[in-house]
Amino acid sequence: MAYLARRLVLAVPVLFGVTLIAFLLIHLLPGDPAQVMLFGSNPTPDQISNLRNQLGLDHPLWWQYVHYIGQVLHGDLGVSYLTQNTVAHELLSRAPSTLTLTGASMLVAVLIGVPLGFLAGVRPGSLVDRAARAVSFLGVSVPYFWLALVLVLVFSVNLHLLPAIDDGTPQALILPAFSLGWGYAAILTRLIRGRVIEEYRQDYVKSARARGCSRPRILFRHAARNSIIPAVTTLGLQFGNILTGAAVTEVIFGRSGLGSFLAQSITSKNIPVVQGAVVVIGAGYILINLLVDVVVGAIDPRTRLASETA
Amino acid sequence: MTASQSRLRAWPLAVLAVLAGLVLLAAPGLIAHGDPTATTDAVLQGPSSAHWFGTDQLGRDVFGRVVHGARPVLAAGFLGVALATLAGVTLGLLGGFAPKFVSSLVMRLVDVLLALPVLLIALLVMSILGTGVISIAIAVCIAFTPGYARVISSSVRRLRSAEYVQASRVFGSGGVRTALRHLVPNLATEVVVLVSSGIGWAVLTATTLSFLGLGVQLPAPDWGSDLAAGATYLSTAWWLSTFPGLAITVTILLANFVGDYLATLLDPRGDARFRPRSLLLPGLAASRRIARRPARAGQADPRPAAPDSAAGAADTREPAASAPAGKEQP
Numbered sequence: 001m002a003y004l005a006r007r008l009v010l011a012v013p014v015l016f017g018v019t020l021i022a023f024l025l026i027h028l029l030p031g032d033p034a035q036v037m038l039f040g041s042n043p044t045p046d047q048i049s050n051l052r053n054q055l056g057l058d059h060p061l062w063w064q065y066v067h068y069i070g071q072v073l074h075g076d077l078g079v080s081y082l083t084q085n086t087v088a089h090e091l092l093s094r095a096p097s098t099l100t101l102t103g104a105s106m107l108v109a110v111l112i113g114v115p116l117g118f119l120a121g122v123r124p125g126s127l128v129d130r131a132a133r134a135v136s137f138l139g140v141s142v143p144y145f146w147l148a149l150v151l152v153l154v155f156s157v158n159l160h161l162l163p164a165i166d167d168g169t170p171q172a173l174i175l176p177a178f179s180l181g182w183g184y185a186a187i188l189t190r191l192i193r194g195r196v197i198e199e200y201r202q203d204y205v206k207s208a209r210a211r212g213c214s215r216p217r218i219l220f221r222h223a224a225r226n227s228i229i230p231a232v233t234t235l236g237l238q239f240g241n242i243l244t245g246a247a248v249t250e251v252i253f254g255r256s257g258l259g260s261f262l263a264q265s266i267t268s269k270n271i272p273v274v275q276g277a278v279v280v281i282g283a284g285y286i287l288i289n290l291l292v293d294v295v296v297g298a299i300d301p302r303t304r305l306a307s308e309t310a
Numbered sequence: 311m312t313a314s315q316s317r318l319r320a321w322p323l324a325v326l327a328v329l330a331g332l333v334l335l336a337a338p339g340l341i342a343h344g345d346p347t348a349t350t351d352a353v354l355q356g357p358s359s360a361h362w363f364g365t366d367q368l369g370r371d372v373f374g375r376v377v378h379g380a381r382p383v384l385a386a387g388f389l390g391v392a393l394a395t396l397a398g399v400t401l402g403l404l405g406g407f408a409p410k411f412v413s414s415l416v417m418r419l420v421d422v423l424l425a426l427p428v429l430l431i432a433l434l435v436m437s438i439l440g441t442g443v444i445s446i447a448i449a450v451c452i453a454f455t456p457g458y459a460r461v462i463s464s465s466v467r468r469l470r471s472a473e474y475v476q477a478s479r480v481f482g483s484g485g486v487r488t489a490l491r492h493l494v495p496n497l498a499t500e501v502v503v504l505v506s507s508g509i510g511w512a513v514l515t516a517t518t519l520s521f522l523g524l525g526v527q528l529p530a531p532d533w534g535s536d537l538a539a540g541a542t543y544l545s546t547a548w549w550l551s552t553f554p555g556l557a558i559t560v561t562i563l564l565a566n567f568v569g570d571y572l573a574t575l576l577d578p579r580g581d582a583r584f585r586p587r588s589l590l591l592p593g594l595a596a597s598r599r600i601a602r603r604p605a606r607a608g609q610a611d612p613r614p615a616a617p618d619s620a621a622g623a624a625d626t627r628e629p630a631a632s633a634p635a636g637k638e639q640p
Contacts, residue, residue: 010421017422021434028438141563143514145521146555149541153552157545164544240427247429248518252541262429263522266436274433278426285425 007293011286016069018282022275023068026055029271033057037078037271077276080265087276091258098257101180101249102242104173106235108181113188114231120189121196121227122219132189139186145248148179152252166255176253180245184238188231195227229300236292239285324571327564334380335388346370346378346531354547364549366540368529372549376557379531382443382520383561387512389443390450395505397455399497402462403489407470417463423456432519441524449519450512458504465500469493499576506572510565517558533558 026033034051035043043051056064071077077087120132155175156164163172199205200223208218247259258277265273333341350369357364363372405416426434432449439445469475470493478488519525520534528535533554540550 013418014421014425017418018425021422021426025434025437137563137566141510141566142559143517143555143562145518146537146551146559149537149544149551149555153544153548157548237424240425240429243427244429244518248521251522251538259429262433263524266433267441267523269437271437274437277433278430281427281430282422282425285427 003297004294007290011290014286015283018286019069019072019279020065022278022282023065025275025278026271027061072279077279078272080270080273087272090261090273091276091280094256094258094261097255098243098246098250098259100173101176101246101255101257104177105181105242105246105249106184108177109184109188109235112181112185114192114228116185117189117192117231118196118219118224118227121193121200122215124193124197129193132193136186136189136193139182140190142182144179144183144245145252147182148175148249148252151175151179164253166253172253176249176255180242180249183245184235184242187234187238191230191234192227195230196223199223199226225299229296232292232295232299236289239288240281243281321571324568327568330564331384331561334377335384338378338381341377344371344374346374347529354543356547357549363553364547366547366550367543370529372536372553375531375536376533376553379533379536379554380557380561382446382526382530382532383513383516383534383558386443386446386450386516386520386525387509389447390516391454391505391508391512393447393451394454394458394508395501397451398458398504399462399494399501401455401459403466403493405459405463406466407485407489407493413463416459420456420459420463423452424460426452428453428515428518432522432524436524441527443526446516446519446525450515453515454508454512458508461500461504462497465497466493469496503569503573503576507566507569510562510569513558513561513565 026036029036032048033055034048034057037051037055038047052058056067059067075088077091079085080087080090083090116128116132116135120126120129123129152164152175155162162175163169164175166172166176196219205218205223208222213221243259246257247263249255250257250260251263262273262277264270265277348370350365352361352365353369354367355361355365361371361373363376366372366375401416401420405413405420407413408416428449431452432446435445435449435452439448475488475492478492483491516525517534517537520532521538523535523538525534526532528539537551537554537558540547540552540554543550
C-alpha cells in the first residue's frame, strides 16, 4: 500500500507538467491566444472578446493557469470551434474504437510474442529459436503501415477473405490488429527470449534442477514469473507508440478513431482539441504506467522493497 | 562461430549501408536523373525497363521519387537523433551528476516528456512551427530525448562513484569540468550504441509522421507521403505504395543491422579477438578499454528495443536486474 501511495505521489508533478504544456501551447503560438483558439471558424469580434474573457487573458499568467486547472478538474476541456462540440465529447466518442484496436493488437502481440519468446529462450540455437529471431528481426524492421498495405493487398484485394475498410464487423478488426500488433510481438519475443536465457543461468534454476524439477515445471513455476516482468513494463511504456501506430492504422483502414481524428486536427489547426488531447492522453499514459507498476509490484516483491528502501 | 562473430565478419555490408545512406542524402541525382516531380502522359504504368518501379497517377517515375524521397526521411531521422543525443546527454548528466535540486527537477521534466506520445509531440510541434522536415526532426528529438536522458543518467549514477571521478573532485575539479573531462568520454560507447540503434526507429517515426501528412508536402517526393498517396490506388496500381514501403523497410533493416553491428563491436563482454582493430571508430579504442573494466560487467544492456522502452525498464523499475533487451546469446 505504501508502495502504491509513493507511486501516486510521484505521478502528481508529472500530471501538472502535462497540463502546463497544454496550457502554455496557446501562448507559444504566434498571435492572440483567443484568435488562435478560434482558427478556422471565422469568428466575430464578439466571439473573440467572449473567449478572451473566458480564458481570462487580462489576468496574469499564473491566474490563467490556476483557472485552467480548475476547468480541467471539472472535466471541461473547452470547445472545438470547428464542430461546436465540447472537446471532451469529441475525444470520448472516438475513444472506444481506438481502445478496441489497441486492445486487439496487444492481444495479438501477447499471443504471438510470449509463447515464441519462451520457446526460443528455453532452447537457444534450436530451429524454433532461429525462426523466432528471424521473425522478430523482421517484425522490428518492417513498418506496420506498410505491413498493413501488404496484408490488404493479399487478403482483401487478391483473396477477398477480409474487408479492407472498416464496416463494423469483427472481421474488419483482424487486419488492423495484426498489422499493428506484429511489431510489438517482435519486441516481446526478443525481450522474453533474452530474459529466459538469463534466468536459466541463475542459481535458483540449477537448484531446482538438482531437486529434480522437470524443465516445464521450472519454466512455469520459477523462470516465467521473472521473465514476464520486463514485458509488462515495456507494454506500458509503449502506450504512446501504440497510440501513434493506431492513428496511422486508422487512416489506412478508414476507421474513425482518436488517432486519425488527432492527425486531422493538426492539419486543420484545431487548437482546443490538441490541448485537450495532450491532457487526456498524458493522464492516460500516467494511469497506465501506474497500473503497470502495481502489476509488476504484485508479480515481483523485489520492486516493492527496492522502492521502499530507496 | 557464434552469432556475434559472424555479425562482425559482415562489416562490408555495414560500410556499404552507411555509404548508400550518405549518397542518398547528399546527391540522389547521381542515382536517378531527372526531376522527380515532372509529370508525363505515361500514367499508372507498371514496372518496366523504362520505369523500374512504374509510374504514378500523374505519370511521374516512381523510382525517381523513391530515390529522391530518401533525403527528407534520412535528414529528419539523422537530425532528430543528433539533437536528441545532445539534449539527452546534457539532461542525463544534469540528472545524474548535478546537485539534488537540479537533478530531481530534470528527472521530473523527463517524466513529463515521457508521458507524451510521439503523435502528441508532433501535434504540439506542428501547431507551433507548421509542417516540414525540421518540424519532424524536432518532434523526433523531443520524443527520443527522455529515453536517452534516462539511460545516460543511470550510467552517470553508476560512474559517479568510480575512483577516477572521486579523485578528480578531490583534486579540486568543479562539477562541470569533472563531467566533461571524465564522465563524457566514458559514456562514448553507450552514446554510439544509443545513436546507432535509434536511427532505424527514428526513420520509422519520421515516415509515420509524413504518412500522416505532417512532413514534406506534395508534390515533393517523400517516402511517407508517397506511400499514403499510393494507398488509394492499392487495388489497381500496387507498385505506387509498395516501392516506397520497401525502401522504408530496407532502410530500417540496414539501420538496425548497422546498429547491432556497432553494439557487438563495442560490447565489453564480447570476444576481443573477433573485433576488427578500430576499423570504423579509431577514437573509441580508449573508451572501449575502459568499458571492458569488470565493474561494468553487470550493467544494463544499452541496446533498447525502442529508445524509451527498455531504457526505462532497466532504469527505474527493476533495480535488481539487468535487462537483456534484444541481446544475442552465443
